[in-house]
Amino acid sequence: MKRIFVYEHLSAGGEMAGESSADGGIEADALLAMGQQMRDAIVLDLLGLKNYDVTVATCKRASQVPRPAHAVVAREGESAFEFVARQSQAHDMAWVVAPETDGLLSRFGQCVARDRWLGCDGPSIALTTSKRRTLSRLALAGIATPRDFEGATETCCWVAKPDDGAGATATRLHRTLASAVIASRCAPANAAWEVEPWVEGTALSLSMLCSQADAELLSVNRQQVAIDAHGVVSFHGVEVNVMARADPRFATMGALAERIGRAIPGLRGFVGVDVVWHAQRGPVVIEINPRVTCAYAGLSAALGRNLAREVIAAHGPADACAEAPRVAHA
Incomplete structure (x- = not known):
């Protein structure tokens, strides 16, 4: 059984610049909803794979996660980077979704060992x-x-x-x-x-x-x-x-x-x-x-493909990635 940690920055309690609609962004609640939608789409795809134990970062504002995934929250006073680093060390893989703004995604990439990171490499993220x-x-x-x-x-x-x-x-x-x-x-x-x-x-x-x-x-x-x-x-x-x-x-x-x-x-x-x-x-x-975007949500169903399985396969051997029947989730 492989363990995979899913972290989406906003639904895990993080913030980003531009949460006010006054500067061309969108309201914080709308941003959170988009983040949670991306997170849950990834998690549901992962729950359709055999031999995977899924852990999901969350916070009080987005506490409900698809079952039977496990919800985890950052410790009191723990930074987002410390949280991701700690959880990644306890898992075989870490799938992080975060904005590039202020170098956030790059910094998260530096917190996770390369062989556990499901995403673009450091130079391509920086570019x-x-x-x-x-x-x-x-x-x-x-x-x-x-x-x-x-x-x-x-x-x-x-x-x-x-x-x-x-x-x-x-x-x-x-x-x-x-x-x-x-x-x-x-x-x-x-x-x-x-x-x-x-x-x-x-x-x-x-x-x-x-x-x-x-x-x-x-x-x-x-x-x-x-x-x-x-x-x-x-x-x-x-x-x-x-x-x-x-x-x-x-x-x-x-x-x-x-x-x-x-x-x-x-x-x-x-x-x-x-x-x-x-x-x-x-x-x-x-x-x-260089990451999952809002377009991920619903795309697996639209294409008839489990994109989580294919993302994992894109980083190496696709063993243990056979699909299993969907489980019930909240």
Whole structure:
């Protein structure tokens, strides 16, 4: 029997920047609900596997976990990093979901032994934490990014956002480059900001399964993004698996996923990629999330595949990963 520890930062009691809707984020309760949804989707998939004992990090605000998984909470005064380090040492594997903001995901990765960590490697997390560095790497691989629209006559809006922000946190649309630059210069002195062209098109995301051998496109999802009268960009969820595989665009997206995997070979397991489908240029990559995203919830059922089994297999031998009948859960 293998023991696996699941930690989702918000449902485990952690916090992140941008919990206020005033800066382009969403309310704390909505963030918590998204985090708990991701956590429970992972846990339910794991409970469908034989020979796994599942432990789930939780807190008072999200105490109920799918049964028969075991719930654990941090000790009094214990930091999130100490908690994850302690639990990972008591388990064979640790599956951590946390935002890249402020280097959170990178720090959690440093708390867990590499052979127990179910996720991307350290260098790929560090790279994709920075939007600027990510776009530079993708550009070198010939992958379209917002930088391709710099100087284009069609570019009429610009975006200012934190270089390491999660989702649409603190992201604002500006009508001129000068306004976006001024906004970035008004950011806190210790924060790096990115200014890039706004790409018009359909806001999508790719769900990828990455292993040492390849990067498979699992689904194309539609992102629910809004812009208010002040240019504040906000994220309100995702509609999973909206593009049929027979759609010619799916093949294009699949080829893009493979190119991303080759450009960043340390990506492992479930990876999310934010993309805008431009009417003339096709897919333009906005950022890469080196972790489980909201699109994970419901995706196993939509695809008829247990993605937890495949994430584990992507990190090594898939022994003891045969599916078992679902157990009853709360």
